[in-house]
Amino acid sequence: MTTQQQASETKTTLETRAAAAQEVGIKRLFANDPARFTDFSASAAGLLLDYSKTAIDATTRAALFALAEEAEVEAKRDSMFAGKRINITENRSVLHVALRAEPADGYRADGDPVSAEVMDVLNAMANFSTKVRNGEITGSGGDLITDVVNIGIGGSDLGPVMATLALAPYHDGPRTHFVSNVDGAHLADTLKGLEPKTTLFIIASKTFTTIETMTNAETARQWIVSALGEAAVGDHFAAVSTALDKVDAFGIASDRIFGFWEWVGGRYSIWSAIGLPLMLAIGPDNFRAFLSGAREIDQHFKSAPMDQNLPILLGLVGYWHRAMMDYPTRAIIPYDQRLSRFPAYLQQLDMESNGKGVGLDGKLVPISGPVVWGEPGTNGQHAFFQLIHQGTEIIPIEFLVGARAHEGSGMAMHQTLLLANCLAQSEALMKGRSLDEARQQLLEAGKSADDAERIAPHRVFSGNRPSVTILYAKLDPKTLGALIALYEHRVFVEAQLFGINAFDQWGVELGKELANNLVPVVTGEASADDRDASTKGLVAAIQSLRSA
Numbered sequence: 001m002t003t004q005q006q007a008s009e010t011k012t013t014l015e016t017r018a019a020a021a022q023e024v025g026i027k028r029l030f031a032n033d034p035a036r037f038t039d040f041s042a043s044a045a046g047l048l049l050d051y052s053k054t055a056i057d058a059t060t061r062a063a064l065f066a067l068a069e070e071a072e073v074e075a076k077r078d079s080m081f082a083g084k085r086i087n088i089t090e091n092r093s094v095l096h097v098a099l100r101a102e103p104a105d106g107y108r109a110d111g112d113p114v115s116a117e118v119m120d121v122l123n124a125m126a127n128f129s130t131k132v133r134n135g136e137i138t139g140s141g142g143d144l145i146t147d148v149v150n151i152g153i154g155g156s157d158l159g160p161v162m163a164t165l166a167l168a169p170y171h172d173g174p175r176t177h178f179v180s181n182v183d184g185a186h187l188a189d190t191l192k193g194l195e196p197k198t199t200l201f202i203i204a205s206k207t208f209t210t211i212e213t214m215t216n217a218e219t220a221r222q223w224i225v226s227a228l229g230e231a232a233v234g235d236h237f238a239a240v241s242t243a244l245d246k247v248d249a250f251g252i253a254s255d256r257i258f259g260f261w262e263w264v265g266g267r268y269s270i271w272s273a274i275g276l277p278l279m280l281a282i283g284p285d286n287f288r289a290f291l292s293g294a295r296e297i298d299q300h301f302k303s304a305p306m307d308q309n310l311p312i313l314l315g316l317v318g319y320w321h322r323a324m325m326d327y328p329t330r331a332i333i334p335y336d337q338r339l340s341r342f343p344a345y346l347q348q349l350d351m352e353s354n355g356k357g358v359g360l361d362g363k364l365v366p367i368s369g370p371v372v373w374g375e376p377g378t379n380g381q382h383a384f385f386q387l388i389h390q391g392t393e394i395i396p397i398e399f400l401v402g403a404r405a406h407e408g409s410g411m412a413m414h415q416t417l418l419l420a421n422c423l424a425q426s427e428a429l430m431k432g433r434s435l436d437e438a439r440q441q442l443l444e445a446g447k448s449a450d451d452a453e454r455i456a457p458h459r460v461f462s463g464n465r466p467s468v469t470i471l472y473a474k475l476d477p478k479t480l481g482a483l484i485a486l487y488e489h490r491v492f493v494e495a496q497l498f499g500i501n502a503f504d505q506w507g508v509e510l511g512k513e514l515a516n517n518l519v520p521v522v523t524g525e526a527s528a529d530d531r532d533a534s535t536k537g538l539v540a541a542i543q544s545l546r547s548a
């Protein structure tokens with residue numbers, strides 16, 4: 001059979017299975033296979049992935065593996081790990097895995113070993129963090145640094161925000177704050193209650209040109225200068241960037257500049273010096289544990305056979321739901337409050353990687369990544385789970401939950417209720433409630449036959465709604481590292497199946513270009529006459545409101 005014939009057969013099989021899945025549903029799969037949980041789950045690096053509550057059966061899974069073979073997922077994975085320039089539109093390697101590697105892993109960017117420089121930066125971060133945390137490095141007046149303010153946006157913000165919150169139980173350093181929006185409210189509200197003499201700013205920007213970050217950095221600089229004088233700037237700033245020349249121009253001392261490399265994408269950079277605020281909060285040892293969890297997933301992704309390979313399995317599940325079942329979104333629902341910013345983090349990781357319309361061949365692609373959204377459980381149950389259970393749109397859910405809490409036995413009931421609710425939601429989505437069951441329940445509650453008949457249809461749950469559950473022991477640094485790396489590689493797998501480049505982000509450019517042109521229009525220095533009628537009308541309305 002030729003490659004084309006094989007691909008065509010795989011496509012036909014998957015389409016047939018998708019049609020059957022609409023009919024057969026998920027419930028029936030459990031009835032037919034009592035061992036379904038064992039057959040459709042896999043574990044690695046302390047993570048258990050249960051994908052049995054999806055409509056994927058053995059035939060479908062075999063076809064998905066065939067699809068992965070045809071898309072050369074494993075070969076392309078090996079190219080990424082080998083430092084090949086797979087980011088073809090920016091002609092760059094993609095080597096965020098090198099940031100959490102051990103020297104023996106021997107990663108090379110375009111043939112050049114990278115381990116030494118990675119270790120140098122990691123050690124410089126550890127040295128700096130230790131001295132800030134123990135008071136050897138102080139503010140300009142000798143005061144202990146009690147508050148760190150990270151100024152960055154996108155990949156220079158979302159990862160540190162998410163990870164710092166996720167690892168709150170491990171904080172034993174300065175308090176951390178994050179400013180990202182150019183809206184003055186963000187910096188103003190953050191600085192309220194902070195003391196210039198005990199505050200350290202980290203200016204985090206891969207390019208050191210992002211207007212939000214540079215505007216916030218300049219205002220922060222003025223805040224320090226007006227309180228402590230120009231000479232104090234050096235003691236109250238550090239910087240993280242690849243653009244070391246631009247940082248130098250800002251006036252930050254070289255021993256407070258932590259670099260990273262072009263082969264690290266912004267949304268893949270939490271492992272780099274972008275993670276400095278996290279290291280300041282939890283210390284170098286916990287940060288290294290965080291890195292080790294990610295490395296464990298890297299080693300697993302590189303070597304595990306497809307049917308045990310968590311990133312490949314999760315990628316295939318995602319592709320099945322998006323491309324074959326035609327579900328436009330997926331919801332990330334952590335039953336872990338400290339992962340409350342994980343959905344937002346994954347929005348950038350997933351949607352900025354796979355939200356593309358053009359493939360590697362420069363031609364339009366029929367489909368690409370889903371809309372990613374989510375909020376923690378149990379809160380979601382009191383907000384949008386109505387639609388998830390009874391709406392006309394099917395939304396695959398990805399539950400994340402830890403078996404153990406950080407809180408002691410005095411709060412054991414909290415974790416019990418959290419776990420019970422997480423399990424109940426995925427069971428309810430799968431099993432649903434039939435019309436007969438709804439009617440019977442109403443009769444048993446004392447409703448009249450007429451009322452039961454009238455109300456029952458409103459209380460039916462279709463069931464057969466897919467979810468996966470990722471279970472871990474406890475949300476510690478190693479587990480968080482593994483979880484993030486799992487999702488990074490899942491995005492990679494889906495990108496190969498969509499046939500797109502996951503590592504550029506040209507789609508963020510047009511808005512920025514237009515914004516720069518509109519600045520003088522908003523200030524009134526330039527006319528809006530050549531803009532479209534809507535923009536013109538809005539500018540006029542803004543100006544009249546601003547002058548009221």
Ligand SMILES: O=P(O)(O)OC[C@H]1O[C@H](O)[C@H](O)[C@@H](O)[C@@H]1O
Nearest residue numbers: 154155156205206207210266508
């Ligand atoms: O870190 P910076 O260079 O300031 O970039 C911050 C963000 O800017 C853009 O929005 C890019 O699309 C993001 O990928 C990046 O994380």
